[in-house]
Amino acid sequence: EDQVTQSPEALRLQEGESSSLNCSYTVSGLRGLFWYRQDPGKGPEFLFTLYSAGEEKEKERLKATLTKKESFLHITAPKPEDSATYLCAVKFSGNTGKLIFGQGTTLQVKP
Amino acid sequence: NAGVTQTPKFQVLKTGQSMTLQCAQDMNHEYMSWYRQDPGMGLRLIHYSVGAGITDQGEVPNGYNVSRSTTEDFPLRLLSAAPSQTSVYFCASSSGTPSSYEQYFGPGTRLTVT
Numbered sequence: 001e002d003q004v005t006q007s008p009e010a011l012r013l014q015e016g017e018s019s020s021l022n023c024s025y026t027v028s029g030l031r032g033l034f035w036y037r038q039d040p041g042k043g044p045e046f047l048f049t050l051y052s053a054g055e056e057k058e059k060e061r062l063k064a065t066l067t068k069k070e071s072f073l074h075i076t077a078p079k080p081e082d083s084a085t086y087l088c089a090v091k092f093s094g095n096t097g098k099l100i101f102g103q104g105t106t107l108q109v110k111p
Numbered sequence: 112n113a114g115v116t117q118t119p120k121f122q123v124l125k126t127g128q129s130m131t132l133q134c135a136q137d138m139n140h141e142y143m144s145w146y147r148q149d150p151g152m153g154l155r156l157i158h159y160s161v162g163a164g165i166t167d168q169g170e171v172p173n174g175y176n177v178s179r180s181t182t183e184d185f186p187l188r189l190l191s192a193a194p195s196q197t198s199v200y201f202c203a204s205s206s207g208t209p210s211s212y213e214q215y216f217g218p219g220t221r222l223t224v225t
Contacts, residue, residue, distance in 0.1 A: 031212065032212045032213075034212075034213050034214075036216075041219075042218060042219070043115075043201050043203075043216035043217050043218050043219050044154075044201070044216045045216070046213050046214070046215060046216075049212070049213050087153075087154070089154075089214075091212050098144075098156060098159060098169070099156075099212075099214060101146075101153050101154040101155075102153060103151070103152070103153040104153060
């Protein structure tokens with residue numbers, strides 16, 4: 001069964017304390033892996049797309065990487081404004097446009 | 112360029128009432144979808160459309176209807192609201208091309224069914 005699992009469910013960091021969020025998947029024929037940020041009361045905001053193992057994308061303090069079985073979202077020297085829920089989603093072959101979402105990691109960065 | 116818009120932002124219904132959640136996008140995207148988000152359940156796909164006149168069921172379609180008469184609009188209809196449909200509903204759109212599968216989300220509709 002196609003599945004996306006994110007860990008940890010929640011993460012508390014001190015400002016400046018770097019860490020990583022994990023997204024593991026068991027889908028056949030991965031066509032893309034997506035990272036989103038969601039603030040309370042708002043819709044998910046697109047961050048990155050990764051298409052193949054070894055690919056990396058960066059945006060400010062965030063860096064996303066992809067292997068054949070998982071993706072990491074590395075957060076370097078986080079600030080309180082990075083506090084949000086981070087969602088991972090995958091698209092697999094054979095289903096036009098459909099994404100499978102993980103349950104998210106809620107990140108809290110304390111000053 | 113407004114992106115994906117949803118109305119209303121909040122809605123309270125009584126059991127058995129019907130209503131339509133509106134969704135519109137101005138990016139000329141072919142692919143549109145509806146999700147519901149519940150605590151501990153993540154985002155679950157209700158219905159989706161790959162273009163005007165074409166819709167299909169997602170993971171949790173029961174109790175919901177959709178139609179797609181134009182590229183821009185993709186309304187979600189609740190036929191007879193039930194408390195189990197209390198949730199936050201998100202509409203999303205994507206160009207759906209191999210170089211751009213990422214979906215862009217609206218701000219959501221928070222629905223409470225009493």
